[in-house]
Amino acid sequence: MCLVPRDQYTCVLSHVTNIYVSCPTADCVSQGTCQCPEGEQGDPELFCYLPGSQVLAVSGANSRLTGWTNQRDADLVLPGRLRLTGFTTQQLSSDHLCHFQIFGETRMYQNRLLLVGMEVNFRRTGGDLEQDWVATRVRWEIMAGENTIIEWGRIYFYETPADSDVQDTEESDSDLSAGSGSGDSDSTFTDTETDDVTPAWGPPVQLDLGGGQTAAWVLDTDNFARLSLADCSTDVIFRSPLVADFQLTREAGMGVVLSPQADGVTFTSSEQYLGSRLTTYGDLSDQQILLHTGLEYPGLQDSNTTTGQLHTSTASSYRDLCFDLEKQTRAMQDCGLVLGQQVVECLLTDDQEDNLKPLKLFKSCIECACPKLSDVCFSVPEQPECQELVQ
Numbered sequence: 001m002c003l004v005p006r007d008q009y010t011c012v013l014s015h016v017t018n019i020y021v022s023c024p025t026a027d028c029v030s031q032g033t034c035q036c037p038e039g040e041q042g043d044p045e046l047f048c049y050l051p052g053s054q055v056l057a058v059s060g061a062n063s064r065l066t067g068w069t070n071q072r073d074a075d076l077v078l079p080g081r082l083r084l085t086g087f088t089t090q091q092l093s094s095d096h097l098c099h100f101q102i103f104g105e106t107r108m109y110q111n112r113l114l115l116v117g118m119e120v121n122f123r124r125t126g127g128d129l130e131q132d133w134v135a136t137r138v139r140w141e142i143m144a145g146e147n148t149i150i151e152w153g154r155i156y157f158y159e160t161p162a163d164s165d166v167q168d169t170e171e172s173d174s175d176l177s178a179g180s181g182s183g184d185s186d187s188t189f190t191d192t193e194t195d196d197v198t199p200a201w202g203p204p205v206q207l208d209l210g211g212g213q214t215a216a217w218v219l220d221t222d223n224f225a226r227l228s229l230a231d232c233s234t235d236v237i238f239r240s241p242l243v244a245d246f247q248l249t250r251e252a253g254m255g256v257v258l259s260p261q262a263d264g265v266t267f268t269s270s271e272q273y274l275g276s277r278l279t280t281y282g283d284l285s286d287q288q289i290l291l292h293t294g295l296e297y298p299g300l301q302d303s304n305t306t307t308g309q310l311h312t313s314t315a316s317s318y319r320d321l322c323f324d325l326e327k328q329t330r331a332m333q334d335c336g337l338v339l340g341q342q343v344v345e346c347l348l349t350d351d352q353e354d355n356l357k358p359l360k361l362f363k364s365c366i367e368c369a370c371p372k373l374s375d376v377c378f379s380v381p382e383q384p385e386c387q388e389l390v391q
Helices: 170-175 286-296 306-321 325-339 341-347 357-369 384-390
Strands: 002-004 010-014 019-022 027-029 033-035 041-043 047-049 054-059 064-066 073-075 080-090 097-109 112-126 133-143 146-156 207-210 213-215 217-220 224-229 234-239 242-244 247-250 253-258
Touching: 041 054, 047 234, 047 253, 073 286, 080 253, 080 306, 097 234, 112 207, 112 224, 112 234, 112 253, 112 341, 133 207, 133 217, 146 217, 207 224, 213 224, 286 306, 286 325, 306 357, 325 341, 325 357, 325 384, 341 357, 341 384
Parallel strands: 002 217
Antiparallel strands: 010 019, 027 033, 041 047, 054 064, 054 253, 064 073, 080 097, 097 112, 112 133, 133 146, 207 213, 217 224, 224 234, 234 253, 242 247
8 A cells, every 4th residue: 555645636725724625636726626637527526537438436425326338327325345346458568358346335324325445356367367356445444533544455266166057257257256246156255354265354465467567555645545557447546435523524435437548348247236237127217226236236245244234134135025027116116215315314313323224124115015015115103204205
């Protein structure tokens, strides 16, 4: 991990209060504002990029995901480890392929869902080269009252399960639980930090691009992290949230940028990743499609956390009970709004309340709606004002 001094790309709003605005890929201009360099575009307080780039982004107060394929967008609403995107590019300096599987981590903070981390799984293949997957992860934490970013790494391999009909081919990478963490196969790979068959997360690692090239997260003192793999035409940017006196003072954001010169781009099992899934599916809205995809193709969760356990059990109930389009449509229409920001804020009026309450109510709702046990499956009699929001 490299640390970039704050004054290399920050603007001072006030020398008295010493308030800064970070401009990680932009130019600092007068009065403490950021501006994308001439010829580039984007959100200058998050990241800038060249015209012709392909971009996946999460930004804004509701963690809004803007997808690759058609720039349709919807809010992230599930807490946990989310499958954002998987893709392959041609390495510019060789005939090797660069493979990526990228995850986001979300967490409930008070009555908000925040993007709190990024995980990048990477390897190169081609010819006689068959690298193991290497993972590098950054996550926002508050330590001793200070906002900070923690970095981890690990090197691991995956195994094709003996009783699986998935063949060990390029197309099957995302179907195994290896980098994908789909949880849908019987692969022996799991993604919890304590499982015996999975190397634990350890110290930061560098990604090997060959020819002496490596890539690692570059972190500035204002909690921006950037992972640049120019030889694979890929940049990953993470902006952590900031909290002061228990109040959110900066929204989180992230971006994955494929440069205009990116060659041989192939998106891996696009229907299984949130960033590629914003396409028509029955009569579901974009928001409902995103939620459906997150439940139908969940990332493997840390089973040692309450969030991970609830995410896993909710996705399992959805896949077991809502197994066709008719049931999935009923679940999304009857229950999906329970996870919307307006209802979440209504349900979590007290900061000390269980902030997983919305997901628990959603799980109960789909377990009623898909078997069609009742005409009204979302019920919070103690908070009728919240009930009215989903009528």
